[in-house]
Each structure stands twice: as structure tokens, then as C-alpha cells.
Amino acid sequence: MMTMSFRRSFIVAAAIVGTLLAGPACAQTASPPAVEPYSPMVGQSGKDVVWVPTSQTLVDKMLDMAQLTPQDRLVDLGSGDGRLAITAAKRGAQARGIEFNPDMVELARRQARAEGVADRATFEEADIFESDFSEATVVTLFLLPTLNLKLRPVLLDMPAGTRIVANSFDMGDWKPDETADVTDDCLSHCTALKWTVPAKVAGNWQMDGKTLELTQNFQMLEGSLSEGSSTRPIADGRLDGARIRFSIGDDRYLGEVDDGTMRGTVNGSGRWTAKRALP
Numbered sequence: 001m002m003t004m005s006f007r008r009s010f011i012v013a014a015a016i017v018g019t020l021l022a023g024p025a026c027a028q029t030a031s032p033p034a035v036e037p038y039s040p041m042v043g044q045s046g047k048d049v050v051w052v053p054t055s056q057t058l059v060d061k062m063l064d065m066a067q068l069t070p071q072d073r074l075v076d077l078g079s080g081d082g083r084l085a086i087t088a089a090k091r092g093a094q095a096r097g098i099e100f101n102p103d104m105v106e107l108a109r110r111q112a113r114a115e116g117v118a119d120r121a122t123f124e125e126a127d128i129f130e131s132d133f134s135e136a137t138v139v140t141l142f143l144l145p146t147l148n149l150k151l152r153p154v155l156l157d158m159p160a161g162t163r164i165v166a167n168s169f170d171m172g173d174w175k176p177d178e179t180a181d182v183t184d185d186c187l188s189h190c191t192a193l194k195w196t197v198p199a200k201v202a203g204n205w206q207m208d209g210k211t212l213e214l215t216q217n218f219q220m221l222e223g224s225l226s227e228g229s230s231t232r233p234i235a236d237g238r239l240d241g242a243r244i245r246f247s248i249g250d251d252r253y254l255g256e257v258d259d260g261t262m263r264g265t266v267n268g269s270g271r272w273t274a275k276r277a278l279p
Helices: 004-028 056-065 082-088 104-115 145-156
Strands: 073-077 094-099 121-126 138-141 163-167 179-181 191-196 201-209 210-216 220-227 230-233 235-240 243-248 251-258 261-267 272-274
Touching: 056 082, 056 163, 056 179, 073 082, 082 094, 082 104, 082 121, 094 104, 104 121, 138 145, 179 220, 220 243
Parallel strands: 073 094, 073 138, 094 121, 138 163
Antiparallel strands: 163 191, 179 191, 201 210, 201 272, 210 220, 220 230, 220 235, 235 243, 243 251, 251 261, 261 272
16 A cells, blocks of 8 residues: 555656656747848848948939839839839839849838739849840839949840939949939938930931931930032931931931931921931
8 A cells, every 4th residue: 555655755756757748848839939021231232232222212203204104114123122113013114123132032022012012013033134124114223333334235235215214323434314313311322313225326327319427426426418529517416215316507307216217307397218228
């Protein structure tokens, strides 16, 4: 027969063993600690640049300068937290962000969902220098000048009329068509620069029995109009996408470039046409 003292000791020992056995089981069923959502830090390193957010006021100015419409397809190169593409989508455009940092990509997607524009603002993890963004009618970027210059040949090969808008940094000797500063709610990097990809018109054109010879420096034009031994220089030559303008003497020419043909008006009424000369 078990004595009272022995029975009491047995019960205490059993309780201790039960507690020890129960401990690990309770630990295994405990909830894991909550994972904080990713939050980028200003100045953090990226593939080619450190991350600095574009202020919302400058985002709005950049899209205003681009004259963004719901018919546009915007691509943001180095899209970061996604705010520019998301703002473009909220204006009705289709927007695509290309970003190397996968955490930034997920952050941008999460914010697009929160803003209700995930169907129009999409983000992909990719290298901008290995990506095809030829579908864009508007390209935005916030990159260093050396990277802008590296991208410049690709941008210049896009269809005439494509709008390029950058935060703060230029394209070397390809001068911007428009520059604007914002002062409200912007402490640094508060300048927007816009370029419009010009048509390629350098070379000789046959215009109403005369030879129009053009040289092109991005959107700026020089040249002359020749007929027999007579040659007259052009002045004020410039391209705005596929739109062309120049003067010869007192005559003002305005027109459109369409592949191998240019046509338009002289002095607002007369018509002119030029065909690219065969090589």
C-alpha cells in the first residue's frame, strides 16, 4: 500500500514532468513574430544610384510637362517606390515601372493595389539597360547624367514625338525643350526637364524641283535650299517630334515629317512638299 508521504511525492513529481513535457509543445504552437513591411531609406544603395524619392509636387509637374493623357503608355525607368507610375495611372494612363530592387517592386505593387490602380500601374524587377520599353509614348527617369547618356541612343531611336521627362539631370548636349522648377513641398531635386524625340531628317530632300539639304543636331536644324547655282540658307530650323519649321528669307515653312516625306504650309497658306532624295 502506497503511504501518504510517498503518494504526495509521486503527485508532485508527475506534475513537474507534465509541465516539462507541455513546455516545448506550447512553444511550437506560438505565433511567429510579425514581419514589418519593407520601408526604403533615403540614400540606400541601388544597382547604379542611391534611392532618393521624387517629391509628389515634382511628379505632378513632370506629368503635366509630358502632357500625359489616358491614351498614353508611360514607362518609368528606375521606378523606386512607384509613385510616378501610380500617379500616371490615376490620371488614366497605362503605366509600367522597371526597377532592379525586388523589395521596391513589391512595395510599388502593394501601393498600386492600395490606390486602386493595380490594373493600370504594373511593376517588374529588371535591369533598365536590358529592358525593352519601345511601346512607351512617355518615358520618365531620375538617373545620374552618365546613365542618361548611356540611355540616350535608345531614347533617340524611339518614335518621333515620344516625350522624355527627367528629374534634375540632363542629357549632355541634347538640350531640353523645356525646364521647370517646383518650390512647394520639394526640398531637393526639384527640377523637371523635358525632351521630345525628334524625327530624323538629316540629308537631302527634293522640294518642288529644288534641293533642300539639312544637317541635324538633335532637334536643331541647319541647311540650305538650292536651285541651279542659287543657294539660300535656312534659318530658325527646329523639330518638335515630327513637326518641322524653318525659314528661307521671308518665307516661313511649317510642316510634318512622315517617313520619307515632309509636307506643310508656307506663310500659312501656300503648300510645300519634300521627298527624301535617294542615296
